[in-house]
Structures are given as structure tokens and as C-alpha cells.
Amino acid sequence: MTTGLVYLIGAGPGDPGLITVRGRDCLRRSEVVVYDYLANPRLLDEVPVDARRIYVGKTSGRHHLPQEQINALLVELARQGRIVARLKGGDPCVFGRGGEEACQLAAAGIPFEIVPGVTAAFGAALYAGIPLTHRDFTTSLGLFTGHEHPARQISSLDWAKLATGVGTLVFYMGMANLEQIAALLMAHGRHPDTPAAVIRWGTLPEQQTLVAPLREIAAQVRRSGLRPPAIIIVGEVVALRDQLRWFDRRPLFGRRILVTRSQEQAGALSAALEAAGARVLAVPTLEIVPPPDWTDLDGALDRLAGTDFLVLTSTNAVESLLARLAARNLDSRALAGIVVAAIGSKTAAALAGHGILADLQPARQDAEGMLEMLLEQGVAGGRILYPRSQLARPLLVRELIAAGAEVTAPVAYHCRCPAAAAEPLRQALDDGVDAVAFASSSALRHAWELLDAGRRKLLQGAVLASLGPQTSATARELGLAVSVEADEPTAEALVAALGAHFSALSSAARS
Numbered sequence: 437m438t439t440g441l442v443y444l445i446g447a448g449p450g451d452p453g454l455i456t457v458r459g460r461d462c463l464r465r466s467e468v469v470v471y472d473y474l475a476n477p478r479l480l481d482e483v484p485v486d487a488r489r490i491y492v493g494k495t496s497g498r499h500h501l502p503q504e505q506i507n508a509l510l511v512e513l514a515r516q517g518r519i520v521a522r523l524k525g526g527d528p529c530v531f532g533r534g535g536e537e538a539c540q541l542a543a544a545g546i547p548f549e550i551v552p553g554v555t556a557a558f559g560a561a562l563y564a565g566i567p568l569t570h571r572d573f574t575t576s577l578g579l580f581t582g583h584e585h586p587a588r589q590i591s592s593l594d595w596a597k598l599a600t601g602v603g604t605l606v607f608y609m610g611m612a613n614l615e616q617i618a619a620l621l622m623a624h625g626r627h628p629d630t631p632a633a634v635i636r637w638g639t640l641p642e643q644q645t646l647v648a649p650l651r652e653i654a655a656q657v658r659r660s661g662l663r664p665p666a667i668i669i670v671g672e673v674v675a676l677r678d679q680l681r682w683f684d685r686r687p688l689f690g691r692r693i694l695v696t697r698s699q700e701q702a703g704a705l706s707a708a709l710e711a712a713g714a715r716v717l718a719v720p721t722l723e724i725v726p727p728p729d730w731t732d733l734d735g736a737l738d739r740l741a742g743t744d745f746l747v748l749t750s751t752n753a754v755e756s757l758l759a760r761l762a763a764r765n766l767d768s769r770a771l772a773g774i775v776v777a778a779i780g781s782k783t784a785a786a787l788a789g790h791g792i793l794a795d796l797q798p799a800r801q802d803a804e805g806m807l808e809m810l811l812e813q814g815v816a817g818g819r820i821l822y823p824r825s826q827l828a829r830p831l832l833v834r835e836l837i838a839a840g841a842e843v844t845a846p847v848a849y850h851c852r853c854p855a856a857a858a859e860p861l862r863q864a865l866d867d868g869v870d871a872v873a874f875a876s877s878s879a880l881r882h883a884w885e886l887l888d889a890g891r892r893k894l895l896q897g898a899v900l901a902s903l904g905p906q907t908s909a910t911a912r913e914l915g916l917a918v919s920v921e922a923d924e925p926t927a928e929a930l931v932a933a934l935g936a937h938f939s940a941l942s943s944a945a946r947s
Contacts, residue, residue: 747820
């Protein structure tokens, strides 16, 4: 049997965006992934769906699998001919025991590669606004473990040299020994007023940063209840945090936002929320599936040649229509001569992605705006194709027919409630959220149907964010108060509205 290969990959300090391109590519090639507690689980999305996943996480005092068994596991998997991704938090060889794993692989004759990662000191410090070196403060940097090999004591470090001989000191895994670390540094000449910082869950929306003079840092950490995982930074550069902090100043930093949009569309909203600093809990309560029967849509496509207007009111309508055209060996050329009306910027962008430019876009991005625009165009005697979901409001069909148009409105896709959404939705509400974002009436109704009376009360007490007037109207029908409504139906507008809402709450709390 051919011997496999082991990639020792640094996952970075927490933010999944900080993995290297090389690390991501190796994950995509893997057949087995062996991963740690501090490796962000979202990185497992990069692993092939049929790859085996093995969790060997270790936390303080709790080892899911001892290191010796991890070493043996990597050797055994490689001997089976597997391509193995060993995913480790931070950098695999900066206090990550990657060197030990590499030595074991080398001794067994197993091919391996080491893929560097962003270590916690670099990632957490910069996300806290602390440059570890700065020529106005220091040009020296030392990385230390505050939890040494069990056979050694922390006092085995040369404290006299490191206390005054290194400008910036970073301690990993030192929270249990923080008081002793501070005392030893001061006893060996470090000034008690030296700024110090403790950063917990660095680079994640849960990041917490506490800054205090060295003489007070242990007591303040104790009072705050700050717990591992965290790193400790000691040095004059810590004073730059007030000027350079950026990560925790983002408008939604640390807010837990539940997103209920369909899986196909949740990506843009989740990305916008995360860019604003939120922790996104994605639980789609809406699923887009093909209609049970294509007869109506196929009949409409057979009559495209006589169509005057194509009305598209969602990206789902765009994708469903064009997918059906492709299934019938047709493409965008079949739409030649038809005036294409798209309800908003996202729908127009979906069209543009297929090389089709919208001829008409209403100023108001809802069905009422589309209707007003079409009536201004003059539709009497015209033939209109309006592919829609089975849940679409009857407004457009009814009013366009009343205006003298011939309207064909085949169902192009179905919206349904994913049964698997029930438990994660309930769990998210039980754990607590800062806001729940609803992008459609369908997603809102489905969420409501999945909840028992107790969880409905939790939803009623949450900050509800709506993508537009129709979703807000549905919320009010269900007895829910809408705290935030986007100015226009886009992810960016909804995120901006949420940011403004929480900013106002913070300002009110300070006044």
C-alpha cells in the first residue's frame, strides 16, 4: 500500500479568514482531518464532504485524546495511504506541539508538510489594536509559554533577563499563573506601571480585552472573571490600544445575530453582518426547491416569442428561470426582444451574472413599486411573463390583468420550511441572541410555526430586524414588534439599520 501524506496546518487564532491560502488548499485535498479545540469548526467546510473528521480537542485539564495517541493516529492514517490534514489552532509549531508530531512522522518515515499559520500572539494582538513592535517603543519581542512542560516549573525561565531585556513579552497559556508571572517580572525589574493586556478569544466576535498596569492586571482579571483561552501581553506597546483598536469598535461587535434566510441567500447577509463584527447564527427557515411540476413554466417558455415583458421579483426567480431554460437547451438568447424588469439591485445583479442587463428597475424595491413602474410603461394589450413562488402575493397578477395585460404567472420554485431547522432555531433562542433578522415573510412564518409557546415569547422579546415593509407587516400580524427595518431590501441596508439601532441603544445607556 502506498504511504499517505500528512499536512500539519496552522488554522490561525480563530477568525476562519486568517487561514493561509496554502492551508485552505491542503484541507481541500484531504481525505481525513484531525482537528483541535482551537481550530474554528467553520474551516471544516473546506474539507471534502466524504472526508473523515476526527476531533482530538484539548482544553485545560481535559484531553479528548492524549498527545501520544494523536501522534500514533497520524502515523496509522498515513500508513493506510490517506491524505491527512492535521488542523491545529494558531501556528502548528508555536506552542502547538506540531514539532513533536513532525518528529514522530519523520521517525516513522511518513511524508509530511508543515503549513504555517497566524499564531495567537500576532492575530489577537493586532485585532486588539496592539502592535507587538513599534520603533518608538520597542524593537524586541519575546514569546513564552506560561504553562511549561509538566516536569518543569514556570520559574525555570530566566526572569532577570526577560523582565528587562525584552521590550514586548507575550505569554501563551499563562492565565493560571498570571499572578506569579506579574510578580516575577516586577521582582526582576519590570516597572509595575508597565501596561499589560489579557486578550480572550482573540480575532473572534467574542474577543475580550482587558488592559491594566502590570501591578494590577492579575487582580483585575480575577474581578472580571476572564478565563482561558487567552494570551497575556506586557509592554509599552499596549498603550497604543486606545488609539489603534479597530476590531471591537465595529458597529455590531460581539452581537449575536440569528439569520433565518434561505441557505442559498444567507451568505451575503452573513458576510455583511460578520464584517460589522457580529457573531452570526445561521438557521435557514426557508428552503428553495423546484416546483413539483414544470408544466406551467415549460408552457410559458414555449410561448416566449410573443412575450412583451419579463417580470422578475427575486434572485430565486432569476436562477430558477435560467436553470429551466438551460435544462431545455436554451440560454439568454431566448429572451431577445423582451423587456426585462427586475425588482431591485440584487435581482438585477443576479441577471447581470448571466450576461443579461435589466431594462427596467423600479425606484421602490417591492411589488407595489414594480406595479407602479409597469403601469407607467403601459401594459394594456401586452403579454407579461411573471415566474414566481407558490407563496407570491396576488397583487401583481390581479392589478396587471385589471390594467388590460395578459399575465402568465407560472410557479418557478417552491418555498418550504426545512424540518431540520426546528432544533437549531430553538437552541439559538434558548442560548440568547441580540437580534433576529428576517428577510422574507415566508422565513418569518416558518420560524413562527417551528416554535413552541415558550420560544415564541423569546422571539417576541428579541430585537427583530426586517428586510422590508411586507416582512414587517407579517411580523405585526403575528404579534411581533419590529425594532429595525431596512431602508431598502439589501443585506447592506439591513446591517446598517442594525448598527444604527444598537449604536442608539449604547448612546442611551451612556447618557
